[in-house]
Amino acid sequence: MMLLTALPVLIPLIAGFLLIFASTKSYRLQRVLNLAIVFGLILLSFKLVNTSLLGGHQVYLLGNWVAPFGIVFVLDQLSALMVLITSILAFGALWYAVATKADENGSYFHVLFQFQLLGLNGAFMTGDLFNLFVFFEVLLLASYGLLLHGSGAARTKAGLHYVVINLIGSTLFLFAVGALYGVLGTLNMADLAAKISTAPAENLGLIAAAGLLLLVVFGIKSAMFPLYLWLPNAYSQTSAPVAALFAIMTKVGIYAIIRVHGTLFGIEAGELANFYTPWILGLGLITLALSALGVSASTVLREQVAYLVLSSVAILLIGIGINSPAALAATFYYLIHSTLIAGGLFLLADVIARGRGEFQDQFVTAPSMSSAILVGSFFMFGVVAITGMPPLSGFMGKMLILSAALDHAWFASILAVVLIAGLLMIIAVARSGSLMFYNTKEVGEIPGEKLNAYALLAVIGLFMTGPILVIFANPITAFTELVAQQQFNNQAYIDAILNTPAKTE
Amino acid sequence: MEWLIAIMIGVMTSAGVYLTLRARTFPVVLGLTLLAYAVNLFLFTMGRLTVGQPAIINPEATGYADPLPQALVLTAIVIAFGMTAFLIVLALKSRGELGNDHVDGLDADELKLKKLAEDKVKDVAENKESNT
Numbered sequence: 001m002m003l004l005t006a007l008p009v010l011i012p013l014i015a016g017f018l019l020i021f022a023s024t025k026s027y028r029l030q031r032v033l034n035l036a037i038v039f040g041l042i043l044l045s046f047k048l049v050n051t052s053l054l055g056g057h058q059v060y061l062l063g064n065w066v067a068p069f070g071i072v073f074v075l076d077q078l079s080a081l082m083v084l085i086t087s088i089l090a091f092g093a094l095w096y097a098v099a100t101k102a103d104e105n106g107s108y109f110h111v112l113f114q115f116q117l118l119g120l121n122g123a124f125m126t127g128d129l130f131n132l133f134v135f136f137e138v139l140l141l142a143s144y145g146l147l148l149h150g151s152g153a154a155r156t157k158a159g160l161h162y163v164v165i166n167l168i169g170s171t172l173f174l175f176a177v178g179a180l181y182g183v184l185g186t187l188n189m190a191d192l193a194a195k196i197s198t199a200p201a202e203n204l205g206l207i208a209a210a211g212l213l214l215l216v217v218f219g220i221k222s223a224m225f226p227l228y229l230w231l232p233n234a235y236s237q238t239s240a241p242v243a244a245l246f247a248i249m250t251k252v253g254i255y256a257i258i259r260v261h262g263t264l265f266g267i268e269a270g271e272l273a274n275f276y277t278p279w280i281l282g283l284g285l286i287t288l289a290l291s292a293l294g295v296s297a298s299t300v301l302r303e304q305v306a307y308l309v310l311s312s313v314a315i316l317l318i319g320i321g322i323n324s325p326a327a328l329a330a331t332f333y334y335l336i337h338s339t340l341i342a343g344g345l346f347l348l349a350d351v352i353a354r355g356r357g358e359f360q361d362q363f364v365t366a367p368s369m370s371s372a373i374l375v376g377s378f379f380m381f382g383v384v385a386i387t388g389m390p391p392l393s394g395f396m397g398k399m400l401i402l403s404a405a406l407d408h409a410w411f412a413s414i415l416a417v418v419l420i421a422g423l424l425m426i427i428a429v430a431r432s433g434s435l436m437f438y439n440t441k442e443v444g445e446i447p448g449e450k451l452n453a454y455a456l457l458a459v460i461g462l463f464m465t466g467p468i469l470v471i472f473a474n475p476i477t478a479f480t481e482l483v484a485q486q487q488f489n490n491q492a493y494i495d496a497i498l499n500t501p502a503k504t505e
Numbered sequence: 506m507e508w509l510i511a512i513m514i515g516v517m518t519s520a521g522v523y524l525t526l527r528a529r530t531f532p533v534v535l536g537l538t539l540l541a542y543a544v545n546l547f548l549f550t551m552g553r554l555t556v557g558q559p560a561i562i563n564p565e566a567t568g569y570a571d572p573l574p575q576a577l578v579l580t581a582i583v584i585a586f587g588m589t590a591f592l593i594v595l596a597l598k599s600r601g602e603l604g605n606d607h608v609d610g611l612d613a614d615e616l617k618l619k620k621l622a623e624d625k626v627k628d629v630a631e632n633k634e635s636n637t
Binding site: 130134137141144148151152153156157159160161163164167168170171174175177178179181182 | 525
């Protein structure tokens with residue numbers, strides 16, 4: 001039972017090494033192997049979710065050292081949910097990469113892909129702050145490789161910005177970790193939470209400073225205002241499957257805020273309880289307003305989708321900032337929806353760019369592409385979901401968050417910003433859709449490639465989340481409410497980790 | 506000793522921040538390296554400064570140095586080292602692909618100046634030709 005907690009980290013690690021050896025052989029072998037492993041990860045994550053539903057926390061002690069002396073992996077409902085979303089998104093992105101042969105544009109795509117999953121799953125499973133830093137570095141290093149995969153001057157330029165800002169983020173992370181260790185003498189998250197609640201008053205200022213420094217670090221990862229400027233460029237310049245996989249990368253920042261700040265500065269933290277939430281709520285509202293302007297100002301579809309990702313991050317930040325169990329449950333529902341739909345939209349943008357040939361995905365009048373009605377219908381489906389129009393999942397998610405906001409003191413500004421930003425985004429995507437699919441030149445032959453049906457399958461698969469989340473809204477919201485309740489019950493988390501005995505055999 | 510180390514961390518951080526804000530890739534790489542040095546020293550001092558104390562259990566010891574920050578610093582050094590190596594290669598790649606070492610790639614103003622200078626040289630050469 002305990003090993004199950006370590007498996008989501010071990011499998012990508014071993015698979016990554018296997019794929020290094022396989023990369024000397026044919027692409028066929030690598031693709032089959034990688035697809036099989038990611039499919040296995042999906043099955044494993046369903047098993048993880050099932051186990052986590054029993055309640056309680058599954059704790060794995062690395063090297064059999066008890067917490068807080070050793071590193072722990074913790075499986076609870078939140079980490080199981082994140083691993084599940086990651087593996088479903090990864091399967092869609094990988095399927096698209098294989099179907100369009102995007103993995104042949106450079107070497108080691110599949111190896112980097114598995115190491116990316118290793119970093120992501122590790123970040124979701126770990127219960128130790130320094131170990132979280134290490135897994136952040138693993139996932140970042142893999143993401144640098146994936147971002148630059150396939151080369152090109154524009155990609156290198158965007159990659160340089162992405163690498164430099166993340167290196168600064170890593171340095172700040174270490175400063176925060178060092179300050180917390182210097183004051184509290186531990187780095188285990190459960191132990192930190194227990195020690196913060198009994199910390200003497202003269203240390204609280206330093207702890208708060210370290211907490212806000214961590215918020216800056218996670219803000220860089222999740223692209224929070226004013227640290228989002230790297231995102232639109234990096235996401236729109238990289239290859240489509242990588243951009244789709246990166247839809248989860250911003251959510252790692254969101255997860256880290258929920259996990260680290262929610263646990264360390266929960267209601268038990270005395271004077272520091274929830275001191276960070278006004279920051280997140282305010283910055284989330286600003287991010288949402290600016291991302292709506294970005295969506296309206298985009299001249300290329302991929303850039304527009306990148307700004308739509310930014311807007312979904314902003315809504316998640318608002319959900320965290322409201323900070324009630326209902327709001328957090330709505331946040332998790334929106335997180336499932338926004339990650340998978342945004343991933344699908346990045347893939348669809350590439351399908352459109354391929355179909356339009358030299359016109360790419362720019363918002364200009366061009367000859368009609370092949371299978372324009374089919375692709376256009378999917379475009380409409382995707383943007384209806386992501387901008388939050390009924391009847392798809394975005395509407396449900398936004399409605400849940402807004403109804404949770406009604407009890408909050410800032411409800412007027414939250415409602416105003418979310419609804420006006422939503423309206424701006426609907427107008428912008430309607431304009432871009434009509435430019436690409438209605439306002440076409442009559443003459444001339446079809447400019448680009450024919451529609452790749454296998455590639456479209458990945459888009460369909462990811463877009464299926466939209467209707468599924470609505471049809472099964474009742475069981476899914478029941479699940480996200482459980483996740484939120486478990487996340488708010490910090491004492492159970494602390495007890496489970498600090499009281500896990502070492503294995504004796 | 507404390508004030509000396511505190512000043513060193515401060516100087517390295519400020520120099521690192523200054524260099525990171527420069528417009529060429531090489532100073533940026535140096536700035537990030539300095540920031541990494543500063544944070545390593547900071548992490549090390551977070552175990553408190555002790556002189557001549559063992560880090561592992563010893564029955565004759567009167568006190569101990571905290572071994573954990575030393576392990577953290579080792580990890581941080583290895584990661585920073587690897588990242589710096591990667592960043593240097595990326596900076597060289599961008600220098601090769603974009604044609605200059607500006608962090609934003611092609612510097613529009615500079616290109617304009619270069620073009621003006623070239624035009625002027627051409628004009629002068631043409632004038633000379635027409636004169637002779």
